[in-house]
Amino acid sequence: MRPAVFLDRDGTLIEESGYLDRLERLVFFPYSVDAVRVLNRAGFLVVIVTNQAGIARGIVEESFVAEAHRHIADRVAAGGARIDGFYYCPHYPTGTVEAYRAVCDCRKPAPGLLHRAAADLDIDLARSFVVGDRWHDLAAGQKVGARGVLVRTGLGKRDEWEPESGTTPGAIVDNLMDAAAWILDQA
Numbered sequence: 001m002r003p004a005v006f007l008d009r010d011g012t013l014i015e016e017s018g019y020l021d022r023l024e025r026l027v028f029f030p031y032s033v034d035a036v037r038v039l040n041r042a043g044f045l046v047v048i049v050t051n052q053a054g055i056a057r058g059i060v061e062e063s064f065v066a067e068a069h070r071h072i073a074d075r076v077a078a079g080g081a082r083i084d085g086f087y088y089c090p091h092y093p094t095g096t097v098e099a100y101r102a103v104c105d106c107r108k109p110a111p112g113l114l115h116r117a118a119a120d121l122d123i124d125l126a127r128s129f130v131v132g133d134r135w136h137d138l139a140a141g142q143k144v145g146a147r148g149v150l151v152r153t154g155l156g157k158r159d160e161w162e163p164e165s166g167t168t169p170g171a172i173v174d175n176l177m178d179a180a181a182w183i184l185d186q187a
């Protein structure tokens with residue numbers, strides 16, 4: 001079993017852009033690929049876990065999410081780094097697309113995506129970490145025993161000042177590169 005770093009996508013690995021629906025709007029932070037490579041080399045699996053309610057809301061096609069994830073994987077690979085898995089929740093309780101209108105177990109803060117990844121990739125959750133710009137990212141990690149790092153990119157600057165009771169961050173840092181450094185310090 002290997003430890004993983006579960007990365008939120010929007011606002012953490014790439015810029016938060018509302019509902020990402022075109023590749024032109026997919027913008028990496030300048031340090032993102034380096035941060036993934038640092039984590040790869042330290043022996044962590046790197047897994048994207050992302051809520052994509054835009055699918056249930058009829059704003060984003062599931063095929064586009066797949067295309068965006070191929071694009072991210074290619075870009076990361078071109079920088080000599082690797083993402084080991086992409087997991088997303090397409091659901092929303094009041095979505096307009098009936099097939100995805102659901103209260104599910106995978107929309108963060110629920111931990112379903114983490115459990116699924118752990119089963120697929122043989123992940124040791126107790127030695128794993130979650131990095132995200134929202135408290136619900138950290139809450140999902142906390143439910144499976146993974147420590148969380150809140151980043152001040154995306155919506156993190158706001159969330160930092162609106163703490164969520166019951167969710168305790170391991171650290172709050174400026175961005176994904178600082179999160180990677182903190183994780184390496186702990187491991």
Ligand SMILES: [Mg+2]
Nearest residue numbers: 008010011133
């Ligand atoms: Mg986010």
Ligand SMILES: [Zn+2]
Nearest residue numbers: 089091104106
């Ligand atoms: Zn879901």
